[in-house]
Amino acid sequence: MNIGAASEKSGLPAKTIRYYEDIGLLRPDRAGNGYRDYSMSDVHRLRFLQRSRSLGFSVEECRQLLSLYGDKQRESADVKAIAEIKLVEIDRKLSELTELRDTLRHLVHNCHGDNRPDCPIIDGLSGRAQAAQ
Amino acid sequence: MNIGAASEKSGLPAKTIRYYEDIGLLRPDRAGNGYRDYSMSDVHRLRFLQRSRSLGFSVEECRQLLSLYGDKQRESADVKAIAEIKLVEIDRKLSELTELRDTLRHLVHNCHGDNRPDCPIIDGLSGRAQAAQ
DNA sequence: CTTGCACTTCCAGTAACTGGAAGCCTTATA
DNA sequence: TATAAGGCTTCCAGTTACTGGAAGTGCAAG
Numbered sequence A, B: 001m002n003i004g005a006a007s008e009k010s011g012l013p014a015k016t017i018r019y020y021e022d023i024g025l026l027r028p029d030r031a032g033n034g035y036r037d038y039s040m041s042d043v044h045r046l047r048f049l050q051r052s053r054s055l056g057f058s059v060e061e062c063r064q065l066l067s068l069y070g071d072k073q074r075e076s077a078d079v080k081a082i083a084e085i086k087l088v089e090i091d092r093k094l095s096e097l098t099e100l101r102d103t104l105r106h107l108v109h110n111c112h113g114d115n116r117p118d119c120p121i122i123d124g125l126s127g128r129a130q131a132a133q
Numbered sequence C: 001c002t003t004g005c006a007c008t009t010c011c012a013g014t015a016a017c018t019g020g021a022a023g024c025c026t027t028a029t030a
Numbered sequence D: 001t002a003t004a005a006g007g008c009t010t011c012c013a014g015t016t017a018c019t020g021g022a023a024g025t026g027c028a029a030g
Helices: A003-010 A014-022 A040-054 A059-070 A076-110 A120-126 B003-010 B014-022 B040-054 B059-070 B076-110 B120-126
Strands: none
Touching (some): A003 A040, A059 A076, A076 B040, A076 B076, B003 B014, B014 B040
């Protein structure tokens, strides 16, 4: 499929997809007319990139994670080690995100949403240390 | 406290803290000698910035979220609306992150970690569409 | 009093896009 | 078949969010 369709299916702008090719993250085939030709497997990788980037992983981290997808030559012990390191990072992000959500959610539920100046969202967030770390 | 202490407590490099001041995210006091002087409340904001940036929110989104902390003039209905929009985003990030973790975790648990070439991490990730969207 | 380290500003460089120009390819319509 | 619209190509410049380094000041210890 062309880059437009791959863009739509992956959620990434075509510009970004071309950029990822420039830096060697993804090498699609080329059709006879010179257009890039994306397979479903390419689209899965693009979706994966879209996600992991939006969740705060750097492009280099994504490159590592992507290598779990594609490199059949890689030794499984090596792959497992990388995956385990990333799992620890993901779990940390999950707990931070959960905490952020719980704080916001609690305060939203306690906020009357009218124009009174004593909004507990403001009051609650402004004077309180974040718990973890 | 000086920027060094604020950096240590917030987890942000001093460089980044100064940058956030340049773009108007945070205005610490200045001591008589010209040094920046951070309060505990400043440190809470910095930690908050560190977190939300590492979780994939843009600086502009962080600015919005930060405005929930500090702007006492803001009307509570306005604040509540912003918080609710951010909650939806956070929930989406949470489910994506959870899915990413579950996939990786499942595969790590099924990977024997030796040098056999049929590592299920590779096999599982390479041929499978991401479920959600 | 000087050595060392933290602080200051300023300017340049990097990472990860993002926008726009100029031109080719394809398809729809006259 | 002509032509106009829109998607594709490359290339280059601009933006966001830092990050590193130079040059100089403040301060505490020996």
